[in-house]
Each structure stands twice: as structure tokens, then as C-alpha cells.
Amino acid sequence: MRLGIVRGHLTLTPAVDSYRGKTLVVVEPVTMENLRAKNGKGGGKALIAVDELGAATGQMVAFTEGREASNPFWPTPVPVDAYCSLIVDSIDVSQ
Amino acid sequence: MFLARIEGTVVATAKHPTLDGCRFLIAQRLEADGSAATEPIAVVDWLGAARGATVMISTDGDIARERLGNNTPARMVVVGIVDSVQSPAGGVA
Numbered sequence: 001m002r003l004g005i006v007r008g009h010l011t012l013t014p015a016v017d018s019y020r021g022k023t024l025v026v027v028e029p030v031t032m033e034n035l036r037a038k039n040g041k042g043g044g045k046a047l048i049a050v051d052e053l054g055a056a057t058g059q060m061v062a063f064t065e066g067r068e069a070s071n072p073f074w075p076t077p078v079p080v081d082a083y084c085s086l087i088v089d090s091i092d093v094s095q
Numbered sequence: 096m097f098l099a100r101i102e103g104t105v106v107a108t109a110k111h112p113t114l115d116g117c118r119f120l121i122a123q124r125l126e127a128d129g130s131a132a133t134e135p136i137a138v139v140d141w142l143g144a145a146r147g148a149t150v151m152i153s154t155d156g157d158i159a160r161e162r163l164g165n166n167t168p169a170r171m172v173v174v175g176i177v178d179s180v181q182s183p184a185g186g187v188a
Contacts (some may be wrong), residue, residue: 001137001171003121032102032123032135044134053109062105062119062137068156068170072111075165085168086110086119086137093103093121093135094146 001062001085004029005042006055018078025051025084027063036093049082060088098125098177101148105137113167120144120173122152127182140173149177 004027012019029044040058049063052072061084063069069083099122107119118140124132136152139159144150150173159169 003135003137029134031133032131033133035121035135053111055109062107064168064170066154066170068159068168071156071160071168072166083168086105086107086114089106089108091103091105091121 001064002029002044003035003060003062003088003091004044004047004049005040006051006057006059006061007042007046008057010048016079018073018076018080022080023051023054024048025055025061027061027082027084030060032093035091036095047082049084050080051084053084053087055084055087060091062086062088096151096153096174098149098180099123099136099138099152100125100131101144101146101150102135103146111168113163114139114169117163117169118143122150122173124152125149136171138171138173139169142173142176144173144176149180151175151177 008026028042031043034041070080103121105119156170
């Protein structure tokens with residue numbers, strides 16, 4: 001999982017049926033430099049992830065990418081390639 | 096699979112239910128010359144890797160699905176702690 005900061009939420013109208021009722025968030029991945037500096041900055045290329053945890057704007061999340069991102073909806077096949085697996089409370093990294 | 100260095104730990108209360116009780120570590124992927132990637136990753140650890148340790152990470156979710164259930168989003172798992180790497184160039188570990 002990569003780490004990212006939630007920068008906003010989005011809605012799709014219309015969207016394919018599999019996205020009905022799903023929350024989508026814009027996530028900006030965090031670089032190690034910014035993570036160590038704890039400056040609230042990201043630095044990576046923004047992407048969209050499905051969020052079922054209720055992450056708020058500004059919170060840091062860890063998101064799964066690839067095939068495993070659609071596992072939570074197993075056995076229903078869904079076109080999801082990024083999924084917020086956890087909301088970060090705190091991170092302890094060496095300086 | 097790739098090598099990574101453990102840089103820290105993650106505390107997370109809100110997470111996918113299948114991840115309850117998992118230990119999450121922050122790691123940085125290592126290149127052949129020993130340099131680290133710019134973006135950190137959060138990995139599941141069942142082996143007890145310490146900070147600063149070099150580990151091998153698998154990005155296949157099969158072991159996670161086996162242990163945590165078919166609907167787990169866990170993917171990157173520490174599958175081994177590196178003792179040594181024999182490489183003429185030096186570099187990693």
C-alpha cells in the first residue's frame with residue numbers, strides 16, 4: 001500500500017452500476033521526505049480511490065492498488081484499482 | 096518481490112475489518128545500488144521485522160488472502176528478513 005493524503009471527494013453522474021453508492025476520494029501520494037517532515041504535503045501524482053472508511057479531507061490513508069483493490073467486493077467483479085485500506089492515526093518514522 | 100528497508104510503524108484505528116490485528120510497517124523500496132525509492136509503502140508484517148532491517152516484500156496478495164480471507168485488500172507482505180545479499184556491486188543490504 002502507498003500512503004496518501006485525501007484532497008477531496010468526488011461524485012460520478014452517470015457512472016457504471018458497480019460504482020453506485022461508493023465513495024470516491026482524490027488522494028495525493030506522500031513522499032518519504034514529506035512524511036518525515038510531517039508538513040502535510042504530498043508530492044506524488046494524484047489518483048482516485050474507493051473509500052469505505054469515511055476518510056476526511058486532509059487525513060492520511062494507506063491505499064491498495066492493483067487487483068487486490070477490488071478484493072473487498074469479492075466475489076462481485078468491480079472496476080476498482082485503488083482502495084483505501086486504512087486511515088492513518090499516526091506514523092513513527094526515524095528522522 | 097523486492098527488497099525494502101523498514102523505516103517505521105503505522106498506527107491505524109479505522110481499517111478494513113480483515114486487517115484488524117495486523118502489524119503495519121513503513122518501508123522504502125531499495126534499488127540495486129542501495130538507494131531508496133522516494134515514496135514510502137505500508138506493508139503487513141507477520142515476522143517481526145525491526146526498524147532498519149532489510150526485508151523482502153511480495154506484492155502478491157495470495158498469502159494475505161489465505162490468512163485474512165478472500166475479501167482482504169492487503170497486498171504487500173513482508174515474506175522474509177534479509178540476512179545478507181551477495182552482490183559484487185555492494186549496494187543493497
